[in-house]
Amino acid sequence: MSQIQTDPPPAPAVHEPAPPPRIVIVGGGAGGLELATRLGHRLGRRGHAEVTLVDASLTHLWKPLLHEVASGTLDSQDDEVSFLAHAKRHHFRFQLGTMAGLDRARRTLLLAAIDDEDGHIMIPGRELPYDKLIVAIGSVSNDFGVEGVREHCLFLDSREQADRFQHIFLTHFIKAQTQAVPPGEGQMKVALIGGGATGVELAAELHHVSRLLVAYGFDRIVPERDLKLVLIEAAERLVPAVPERISQIAERELRRIGVEVHTGTLVTRITREGVETRNGVCFPARFKVWTAGIRAPCFLSTLGLQTNRSGQLMVRPTLQSVDDDDVFAIGDCAACPSGVGTTILPPTAQAAHQQALLLARSLAGQVRKGRPLEAFQFVNLGGFVSLGGHTATGTLMGNLLGKVAATLIIEGWLARFTYRLLYRKHQWAIHGGVRTVLMVLTDWATRRGRARLKLH
Ligand SMILES: Cc1cc2nc3c(=O)[nH]c(=O)nc-3n(C[C@H](O)[C@H](O)[C@H](O)COP(=O)(O)OP(=O)(O)OC[C@H]3O[C@@H](n4cnc5c(N)ncnc54)[C@H](O)[C@@H]3O)c2cc1C
Numbered sequence: 001m002s003q004i005q006t007d008p009p010p011a012p013a014v015h016e017p018a019p020p021p022r023i024v025i026v027g028g029g030a031g032g033l034e035l036a037t038r039l040g041h042r043l044g045r046r047g048h049a050e051v052t053l054v055d056a057s058l059t060h061l062w063k064p065l066l067h068e069v070a071s072g073t074l075d076s077q078d079d080e081v082s083f084l085a086h087a088k089r090h091h092f093r094f095q096l097g098t099m100a101g102l103d104r105a106r107r108t109l110l111l112a113a114i115d116d117e118d119g120h121i122m123i124p125g126r127e128l129p130y131d132k133l134i135v136a137i138g139s140v141s142n143d144f145g146v147e148g149v150r151e152h153c154l155f156l157d158s159r160e161q162a163d164r165f166q167h168i169f170l171t172h173f174i175k176a177q178t179q180a181v182p183p184g185e186g187q188m189k190v191a192l193i194g195g196g197a198t199g200v201e202l203a204a205e206l207h208h209v210s211r212l213l214v215a216y217g218f219d220r221i222v223p224e225r226d227l228k229l230v231l232i233e234a235a236e237r238l239v240p241a242v243p244e245r246i247s248q249i250a251e252r253e254l255r256r257i258g259v260e261v262h263t264g265t266l267v268t269r270i271t272r273e274g275v276e277t278r279n280g281v282c283f284p285a286r287f288k289v290w291t292a293g294i295r296a297p298c299f300l301s302t303l304g305l306q307t308n309r310s311g312q313l314m315v316r317p318t319l320q321s322v323d324d325d326d327v328f329a330i331g332d333c334a335a336c337p338s339g340v341g342t343t344i345l346p347p348t349a350q351a352a353h354q355q356a357l358l359l360a361r362s363l364a365g366q367v368r369k370g371r372p373l374e375a376f377q378f379v380n381l382g383g384f385v386s387l388g389g390h391t392a393t394g395t396l397m398g399n400l401l402g403k404v405a406a407t408l409i410i411e412g413w414l415a416r417f418t419y420r421l422l423y424r425k426h427q428w429a430i431h432g433g434v435r436t437v438l439m440v441l442t443d444w445a446t447r448r449g450r451a452r453l454k455l456h
Contacts, residue, residue, distance in 0.1 A: 020043075020047055020048060020049045020050050021049045021050070021131040021132060021367055022049070022050045022052065022129060022130050022131045022132075023039060023043070023049050023050065023051045023052070023130070023131065023132045023134070023363065023367075024052045024054065024109055024128060024130040024132070024133050024134070025039075025051070025052070025053045025054070025134045025136060026053075026054045026055075026099045026109065026133070026134070026135050026136060026137055027054075027055060027099075027135065027136035027137035027138055027331070027333075028053050028055040028057075028060050028083055028094075028136075029060065029063060029136060029137075029138045029331060029352070030062060030063060030064075030138075030331060030349040030352040030353060030356075030426065031136045031330040031331035031352030031353065031355055031356045032053065032055070032134070032136030032137075032330070032331065032356070033053070033060050033081070033083075033086070033430055034352075034353060034356040034357070034360075034426070034429045034430055035134060035136065035330065035356040035359055035360055036051060036053040036087070036090070036092050037086070037090045037092075037429070037430050038356065038357070038360030038361075038364075038429075039051045039092065039360050039363060039364065040087070040090040040091035040092035041090060041091060042360060042361075042364040042368075043363075043364055043367055043368070044090075044091035044092045045091040048364075048367055048368055049367050050093070051091070051092035051093065052092065052093045052094070052095060052128070053083065053087060053092055053093070053094050053095070054094075054095045054096075054097045054099065054109070054111065054128065055083055055094070055096065055097075056096075056097070056098040056099075057083075057096075057158075057159075058082065058083055058084070058096060059080040059081060059082055059083060059159075060080060060081040060083060060086070061076055061079060061080045061081075061159045062079070062349070062423060062426050063138070063349065064349050064422070064423070065079060065423065066156045066158075066159065066161075066162040066198075067156065067162075067198060067201045067202040067205050067386075068205060069159060069162035069163060069166060070156055070161075070162040070165040070166050070169075070202060070205075071166065071169070071202065071205040071206050071208070071209045072166045072169070072170060072209055072453045072454040072455070073205060073208070073209060073212075073452070073453060073454075074454070075454045076159050076162065076163055078443075080159070081430065083096075086430070095111075095128065096114070096123075097111035097112070097114070097126065097128075098111060098112045098114075099111060099112075099135070099137060099299075100112035100125070100299065101299065101302070101303065102133075102303045102304075102305075102327075103127075104303075104304065104324055104327070106129075107129060107130055107131065107133075107326060108127045108128065108129050108130070109127065109128040109129075109130055109133060110125065110126075110127060111125060111126045111127070111128060112125055113125040130326070131326065132326055132328065132363065133326060133327050133328065134328040134329070134330060134359065135300070135313060135327065135328065135329040135330075135333055135334075136329070136330050136331045136333065136352070136356075137296075137297055137300075137333050138297075138331055138332045138333060139157075139294035139295060139296055139297075139332035139333060139347055140157050140294065140295060140296075140297055141155045141156075141157055141290050141291075141292070141293070141294060141295075142292070142293045142294050142295035142310065143290065143292075144292065144293065146267060146268065146269065146270065147268075147269045147270070148269050148270035148271055149270050149290050151270075152270045152271065152272055152288050153193070153270055153288045153289060153290035154168070154287060154288065154289045154290070155289070155290055156198055156202065156289070156291060165289070166454060168287070169206070169209075169287075170454075170455070170456075172187075172188055172286070172287075173188075173210075173213050173218050173221065174218075176188060176218075176220070176221050176226065177217075177218045177219075177220050177221060182220065183220070183221060183226040185225075185226075185228075187226065187286060188221075188226055188227045188228070188286060188287075189227075189228040189230070189284060189285045189286050189287070190206060190227070190228070190229050190230070190285060190286070190287045190288075190289065191230045191232060191274065191275045191283050191285035191287070191288050191289070192229070192230065192231045192232070192289045192291055193232050193267050193270075193275060193288065193289065193290050193291065193292050194232075194233065194290065194291035194292030194293060195231050195232070195233025195235070195238040195239065195261070195263065196233075196238075196239055196240070196241065196291060196292075196293070197239055197241070197242075197383075197385050198291040199231055199233070199238075199289075199291035199292075200231070200238055200239055200250050200254065200385055200387070201385060201386045201387075201388075202289065202291065203229050203231050203254060203259045204253070204254060204257070204259070204386065204387040204388030204389075205386070205388045206227075206229060206388075207223075207227075207229060207257045207258065207259060207388055208388035208389040209453060210223035210227045211223060212452055212453050213453070216451070216453065216455060224258060228260070229258070229259045229260065230259075230260045230262070230275075230283050230285065231254065231259055231260065231261050231262070232262045232265050232267055232275060232277070232283065233261075233262065233263045233264075233265065234264070234265065234266045234267070234292070235263065235264070236263055236264050237251070237263055238250050238251050238254075238261065238263060239385055241346050241383070242383050242385065242394070242395065243395055243407070243409070245409055246383075246385065246393055246394060246395060246409065249393040249409075249411055250385050250387065250393060251263075253387045253391065253393070254387075257388070262283075265277050265278075265279065265281070266278040266279075267292070270288055270290075273285075274288070275288060294310070294332060294347060295310040295311045295312075296310060296311035296312045296313070296332065296333040297311065297333070298311060300312070300313055300333060304323070305321045305322075305323050305324060305327065306321070306322050306323055307335070308335045308344070310335070311333075312329075312332075312333055312334055312335035312344070313327075313329040313333060313334055313335060314335045315328070315329050315334050315335065315336050315337075316337075317336075317337060317375035317376050317377075318362070318373040318374070318375055318376070319334065319336065319355060319358070319359055319362075319373075319376055320373070328359065330352060330355035330356060330359060331347070331351070331352035331355065331356075332347035332352065334355070336351070336355065336376065336378075338378060339377060339378065345378055348383070349422070349426070350380075350381060350383070350422075351378060353425075353426065353429065354376070354378060354379065355376055356429075357429075358374060358376045359376075361374065362374040381396070382394055382395040382396040382407070382408075383395060384415060384418060384419040384422065386416070386419050391411065391412055391413065391415070391416055392411070392412075392415040392416040392418075392419040393409070393410070393411040393412075393415050394409075394410060394411075394415050394418065394419065395407050395408065395409055395410075396408045396410060396418070424436060424440065427439060
């Protein structure tokens with residue numbers, strides 16, 4: 001009897017679960033860090049997705065604090081957040097790296113090599129695969145092609161630049177205090193080019209700090225005589241992005257404290273000696289600070305995705321790139337429709353925060369429940385301009401006060417208090433309520449026993 005060979009019965013089909021999607025967020029700033037934190041809790045914690053944050057730096061500092069770092073009223077180390085520690089606590093991964101390109105066909109992010117202090121390659125360039133990529137790399141100063149800006153101006157784009165400014169400013173005070181002859185006129189003349197929120201806030205903060213420095217022993221310096229602050233703005237009014245009444249209050253306050261304000265003045269060239277304008281006026285200045293506007297980092301225009309004139313990635317209301325469903329952009333680097341005509345949202349921390357909030361909910365809904373992505377709608381809650389020391393001005397929009405569509409203009413200590421709340425709100429979003437309350441208490445306790453200025 002011949003035996004009939006039969007195939008072994010097929011093994012029961014093992015249903016391999018699909019690997020969790022890889023969500024990569026590039027840029028841990030006002031928008032990106034909040035998004036990573038929220039997605040870490042919603043998806044990373046239970047393995048619904050693998051959430052990775054990539055940043056060029058190891059720490060986060062909320063960017064609207066940079067003028068305080070530059071003036072020395074805030075020590076950047078006190079308020080920075082370690083990405084590695086934060087990632088562990090909030091269920092996402094962190095990778096140090098600078099986005100340098102994108103291979104969309106292979107859904108792979110390209111990270112530049114990292115050099116050591118001697119310029120040798122320490123970590124070679126890497127690739128990072130993704131299923132969803134969120135670009136949140138913020139913005140850099142836009143020099144609008146004006147001659148001499150890169151060579152002669154200081155900037156406030158990063159914590160390092162703000163720290164450098166603080167160091168230079170303090171060193172010049174020390175020089176003026178210790179030199180054999182009294183400080184000469186113009187020795188400490190600062191020209192701020194750009195009268196948006198950053199320029200206005202920095203001018204007011206520098207004025208405030210110069211008085212504090214005198215109290216800390218720089219008694220040979222008479223700030224009214226020796227420190228000259230000049231603010232130059234091309235538009236007809238300061239902080240063009242806020243209601244006119246706020247601009248008027250800001251200008252009135254700056255003039256009151258002695259800042260020279262020039263609106264409607266277009267800067268055409270920066271030299272070692274000073275600032276030249278289209279109407280032929282030259283402002284001599286020892287320091288030139290460029291705060292005249294921002295653009296997205298240049299390499300974004302080389303990714304094959306549509307960008308606008310400021311280099312921002314064009315996105316749909318779902319915050320997806322107009323060219324690629326798997327690439328999203330939020331914050332300053334995104335050209336997001338404002339919902340009013342064809343205009344796009346101005347670059348603010350408020351917009352970055354709201355976009356992070358929506359995208360965390362929207363992506364979590366898509367990954368976990370297969371829901372369609374939600375459309376972003378900006379809700380303007382108002383805006384504030386800090387005017388140094390204990391004062392500020394700004395608007396609270398009706399949405400914050402309930403359903404009433406009203407705009408309330410406030411100034412003085414109440415505005416300053418509300419302005420400080422914006423930072424606490426950011427801390428709340430990334431650390432949660434309990435830790436934020438503890439941080440407020442710790443700040444209050446430690447700052448009372450410390451110098452009111454960074455003096456090193
Ligand atoms: C002095 C000052 C005051 C301001 N005041 C206010 C205010 O009062 N209210 C307000 O709403 N807005 C204010 N702004 C604007 C606000 O700071 C920005 O709109 C906001 O920070 C944008 O958030 P973002 O997440 O897009 O980018 P950012 O917060 O700038 O974060 C970008 C992150 O990306 C990282 N990064 C950059 N390039 C790369 C790369 N190639 N690869 C990897 N990582 C990268 C950076 O290290 C950074 O961590 C102020 C800005 C300044 C400078």
